[in-house]
Each structure stands twice: as C-alpha cells, then as structure tokens.
Amino acid sequence: MRYFLRRTIQAVLLLFGVSVLTFLFSALAPGNYFDEMRLNPQISSETLASLRAQYQLDRPLPIRYAYWVSSVLRGELGFSFAYNTPVGPLLWVRARNTLLLTLTATLLAWALALPVGIWSAASLGRWPDRALSGATATFLIVPELVLALGLLIFAVRTNWFPTGGFVSTGFETLSPANKLRDIVLHMALPVAALALSSLPILLRHVRAAMAEVLGAPFLRAAEGHGIPRQTLLFKYALRAAANPLISLFGFSLGALLSGSLIVEVVMSWPGLGPLLLEAILARDVYVVIGGVLLSTIFLVGGNFVADMLLYRADPRIRTESAAK
Amino acid sequence: MNALLEIQDLEVAYRSTAGRECGALAGVSFEVYPGEILGVLGESGSGKSTLAAALLRLLPPNGKFRKGTVRFEGQDLLRARQRELQKVRGGRIGLIFQEPSMALHPTIRTGEQISSVIAAHQALDRRALREKTLQVLAKVFSADANRIAESYPHQLSGGQRQRVLLAQAIACSPALIIADEPTASLDPSTQQDILELLRTLRDQLHCAMILITHNPAILAGLADRILVLYAGKVAEIGPASEVFGSPQHPYTRALLKCLPPPLTENLRPRKSKLTVIPGESPNLQQLANGCRFEPRCTDRMDVCTTSEPAETSLSRHHAVSCFRYGG
C-alpha cells in the first residue's frame, strides 16, 4: 500500500510540474489572444488594453499562475477567450465526445487483437500467421491520416455513413432509439479509422508476447501432463504473456484523450482534438493548458492502472522470493 | 511378468535448420516392468532427453519419429490418437522434466498447477479437487502442504520446486513415472531427500519409474535395473548390481572409473590424475561406420570399425552391445 501512496504523490507532483511547464511555454510563446483583434481597425487600442487588463494578461507570470490554480480548484480551469466561458465545462463536453470514440475504438481493437494475435502465435510460421503478418505490415505503413481520408471518401461514395460530425441536423426531433442509431452511424467511421490504425501494433505485440511464451519449458511440461490445448493457450500461455501486454494496455489507456486528434479533425468530430488545435492557433491560452493537463492526467492514470494491474497479475512483483 | 512399457527399435531424428537430419536415437529397445525403477544412464549426446520426450510424443517441432513402437497398456503411443495420448500423459504416465525453475508456470499458484493436472483427467467438483490436491502435496511435503499450495514457484526453494514437480507427476496415480534429471541443480543433501522420496513414492504407489541421469551416483542404491545409453544406442542393460558391480561394456567400465575415489577408502592418492575416457561423444551428424564407441574404446578390435554390434544376452537379464561378447 505504501507503494501506491508513493506513486500517487509522484503523480500529483508530476501534474503540478506539467502545469507549470505548460504555463511557462504558452506565456513564452509570442503573442496572445488579442493580437488577432489588433488587426481589426474597428477595435480601438484602449478597448484592447482594457480587455487585456480584464483578463489579467498584463500581470506577472506567477500571479497569473496562482489565479489559475485557484480556478482549477474551483473546477473552472481558467477562462476561454474564444468561447467566453470557463474552460472546465468546455473541456468536459469535448473530452466526453473524444472518449466516446476512443474508448470504443480501443476496446474494439483489443477485443480483436487478443484472439487474432493468439491464433497467429499458435500457428507460428504457417500460412494463417504469415497472411496476418502480411496484412498487419501493410496497415502499419498506412498513416492514420490517409486511413481517415480513405474512409471519408468511402462514406461520400457509398452514402452509407454520414461524412462527419457528431449528430445529424434535426437530432433533437428523433426518438431515443433513432438518436442512438444516429450517433452510432456517425461514430462508425472514426472508430473504424482509430481501431484500424492501432490494431496492427497491438496484434504484433500480442503475437510476439505469446510466441515467446509458447516456446517456454513450463508449457511443454504442462502439455506433458495432458492438459488440453485450449487450457494451455488461454490459461497458461496468456497469463504468462500478460506482463508486456498489460504495459501496452496502460499505454492504450494513456492515449485515450490524445491519440485521436487527426481523425477528429478530418471527420469533424467535435472532440478535444479540434478544440485544442483551434485554441493553439488562436492563442486561447487557458484552453491549451487545460487540455494538456487533462491529457497528462490520462497518461499518468493509464500508467498507474497498468502498474496496479501488473501488481495484481504478477506475483513476483508483490511477493517475496525464496531465500536461496 | 508382462512388461508395462515395451519400446522396440525406436529411432528419432532432428531436422537441423540447414535441412539435414541428425539421428538422436538409433534403434533403442527395452522394457519396463511394473513396480521397478529403471535407471537410464547417459551423458550429453546420448539421447537421454530425447528418449524422455519421445515416449510421450513430446518432441520439439523439428523432431521426427523414423521408426519404432512404444507399447503401453495395450496401445502404441506413437500411433495413438491425440485424445488417447492426452489421457495417458499425466494420467497413466507422469513426466518430470528437467529444470524445476523453468518447468512451473511463474504466475500461477502451485496448488492450482497441481489441480490442473488432476482436473485434466478426473471430473471432480471444486472441493474434491482441492482436497485431492492437498492429499497429493502431503505425499511429497512432510508438512505445510497448505502453505505450499498457496505459494508461487518463485517463493519456493529449488528442492521444494522439485517436490512440486513430483506432486504433479503422481497426482493421478500413474502406472509409470519418467523423471529426467530429477536432482540436477540441487544441493547434495536435497538430492538425497528427493531420491529418498522417489523410493518412498514407488513403494507407496506401486508405480514403475524411469530415472534418466548422467550421474551414476544417483542411481546407486535406487535403481533396480540400469540401461546405459551411448550415442543413441543401448550399450548395456541389466540389474543394477551387475551393471555397477561388474560392468561389461567398455563404456560402462570407463565411465564408472572416471568418478572420484570414494571418501571412505584410500584407494588412490589424493590429487592423482583421474582415469578419463579420451575424446568426446561422437558428432551424431557425422558418424563413421562401425561401433559408435570405438574411437574412444581401449578394447577395440578390427571388426569394431566396420560394423555396429548387436545386442548379446550375457545372462537372462543382462545384455550388452559389444563385439567382445559376440554381437
């Protein structure tokens, strides 16, 4: 338990550090939100000056940081200039949309990668394994952007799927069942793009981890005891191959908020990605900081979850080894 | 008495990555009788580990059976169907592999690893399974069966792990146990304990045992009969008292002479040179004609270079493959 307490404290300190760094970087980057407005001749410089004072952009950095921290503690995470609302709720809505996509895609990818990877490793070197290796190699080369665009074109040509967005116009008028159907249809292509781009990597890892275990002496020994093949594969082999896969899973969790930017932008999904992109371009500084912080929380959290799972799954980490 | 296990003319080869075949067992024949301990004495390159794996068709992917039969309880294991073979493995023949540190699953509790073996052969409910597991553990551990069942392999000492392997092998009360180097990598006193345990188990379970090792000292006092394996062939087979007491095959004699002198008798001066068998085991990929031991044999004759000797019976139970006795 002390181990986890230590890890939690480390995580909190890390978040702290990340927030300071992000703050520093965005303050050091030239320009601010109101630079755009300066180009507009209709807005006088006094208005600009008063706006800047209102948003405290002329105060020294540490003071701004202090105000921001107190805003975090209130749940607001600062203020967005572009949207004219506190950052917190804004991020929350967008993050929810992103999570809808990425959680589905991640679960789908893992649900496919595990059985297929196991099957591939079990038939190592023979044609099913070779065919799969060829397929994964091909998909690995295809960049996510191309994949997303390709699916978009597919949608346009066949008209089976909507070509972007979260919901259709007139969503509110639909019945609950139809609402669900509408969302699902909109989700289908982005989820496919995300799943297809992460699947090859997962497959390779599952296959590699399983292949290594399948050659191990304890598996042969178990076979010698007459343990049936299914049990050998799923109980013995998979559990021994779990360590690297759990770490990978933690990484998948960590990338839940940050891995979908390209797909969201291409497919006009109103997630965290496009929001952050806009905010960076517009110098909407608190949105950027808030977004980065949220992604970091997920990254750290993902690792943490992986560590906890590893702790449960591998007794060698948590229990004493015998004295020699 | 009818033999429990009958091996006839077993030939096993391995295919190297270059595609060439290398014979590991070249026509091995012997029998195992119920309740006896047969010691298989062989050094590296003799084919002993191949023999252990071959009996249950557990060869690695590049191994193949060229010839021979392995008859056990009325069926030829080499030609049995997968389902029948699975019933025999662990159920009627228990196997103890080398390297206790690697033969157990690292993240499953030992009790569960034993239960799996039982569950693969007997349909028991959870409680009965647990009881049976503890019973089996109690046979190999004098105390603490519960604690051992809850432990993971890395929490156990080498000797304890070896006992767990033994427990797995006896779990379903098999008729035959095959143990491949059961005491390698163990301390001498732990070795003694394990050997003692093997004897006890044989007496209690009335099973036969095949003990495979390169160290004659392990078989002394334990094995009923000894089979000496050299370069994939049987050099000598007979009762332990005869094979150790008056070894006939030149290899057996030379091997026993290599051992350091006994502690209790001053037969040779300390730090004197030990008798050695010159050279090394033959390269099985490049075998010349003639007896496989001939290059290193002190008793060689002309005929030994041109053909391989057949097995000659010296007495009802003692046989040797050497031209000095006919062949």
Place this chain on the structure above:
Amino acid sequence: MPVSNKDAQHLLQVQNLEKRYVRASTVSQREEVTALRGVSLSILPQVTLALVGESGSGKSTLARCVACLDKPTSGTIRFGSDELTKLNEKDLRAIRPKIQLVFQDPANSLNPRWTAFDIVSEPFVIQQRFSNQERRERTFALLESVGLSSQKASQRPAEFSGGQRQRLAIARALALEPQLLILDEALSALDCSIQAQIVNLLFELQSSLGLSYLFITHDFAMAAHVSDEIVVMDHGQIVETGPTERIARSPKHPVTQRLMTAATASQVLPRELQAV
C-alpha cells in the same frame, strides 16, 4: 608491506571478511542480508583450497569479493603484498589479471557472438598488451594448452560441447598469467567423464604454471580428491577448516558430516575397478 616472513609466503590471505547488503525482496520491502560473517582463510602458492557448502552458504559471495567484483563491508583481503580492499580502481586494474574466475555455466559467461579466438584474446585487448602478432601466437598457445585444436579457434561457443566451453573459459582465464584461479562450481554442470578430463587438465596446469586454485563446489567427493585443504561454509560462516586428509577421515562439524554422508551415500564403484 608484509607483516612477517611467514605471512609473505601466502598468496591470498582473507581476514574477518564481512559482507552485508540490502536486498529489495519485493517492490516495497527491503531486507538486510548478511552473506559473509567473519570469514578468514589463506591460500599458499601452488595449492588447491576447496570451498564446500550448500547453496546460500556464501561461497559465491566470497569468490566475488576475492576476485574484486564486490566490495566487502569490512575485513581485509591481502593478495601478495597488496591490500585489495584499499586499492583504487587504477591499482586494482593491475591486480585483476592475477586473480581470475571460471564460472559454472560457460554459456552465460562467453559471448555467443564471438569466436573462440576473440574470446581468448579479449583480455589482451582490454589490458592493451602485446602486438597483434604476439596476441595471435599467445592465443593459439593457450588454446593448445587447454586441449582445444586450432581449428576450433574460428568457431563460436554454440558449436562447442559443454566440456569444450569450459576449456575455453579456462583458456581465457589463463591469458594474463594469473596466480590464483577461482573455479566457482566450474564442474557442476558437466558430465562425469568430462569432469574427469577437466580435473586432469587443472592438475597439469597447476604443476606447469604454478597456479593456486580456489575450488568451490558442493560435491564433497570431488573436493576431497582435488584439494590440499578444505574449508566448509554454512550460512556465511566457516564451520570447519583443515587439511583434506584430516577432514575426509574425521569430519567434526555436523554440517561437514552431513555433506560427507550425502557424498558417501552414492558411492558407486566396486573395489576391483577402483584400483588403477
């Protein structure tokens, strides 16, 4: 500076060696382990000292300390006229060639990607000695002295048998003309007939090169045959020590007796065959 004339004769003198270390047994727990406790022994030139004990007795820790791979917590190790625990890294470098180690499992201590030639000549490269031509000559001479043909020089360890690998490890250990060779269970993984070959090789090398051996093993019968003196260890301490004949004839400490019983229980050879 030698303390007295008598002490100057000893090649190796270990006094009161202690080694404690903290081990992280799990990710959150640490425990202190005392591997060596008050260990003292000495080896004269051209003498074989057998170190016998079960696993966990501290034999390997002692070997590592003597070979300067580990620093003891307290105590002294005197080699010739040098106090090893007080030397800095630079001076230690000059001493290291004189004390060499041969391990149990050559598969783990020989680089599988190198040829036998590279493995044996590596010490020359590390210590930057001898010209290329001299290195070649010395390497081939070493291979021959351990019974490996020059054909083997271009092969990799994987193409060697277990006994040949140990010969290779010994050849490498001899490259820099050591005075003390520490054999840590060097025979345990070998077949009996090969053990006999290597033991004979070690006898030859001892008389031709004047080597001393620290022979670590748990095989009491072998220890009694190859050594002049025996030291018995248990749980980090020396429990009995003395000339081999005396100990083999009448062991006093229960640990020694237990080790001897285990060894004698498995005596195989009938009388007629033993007299050479």
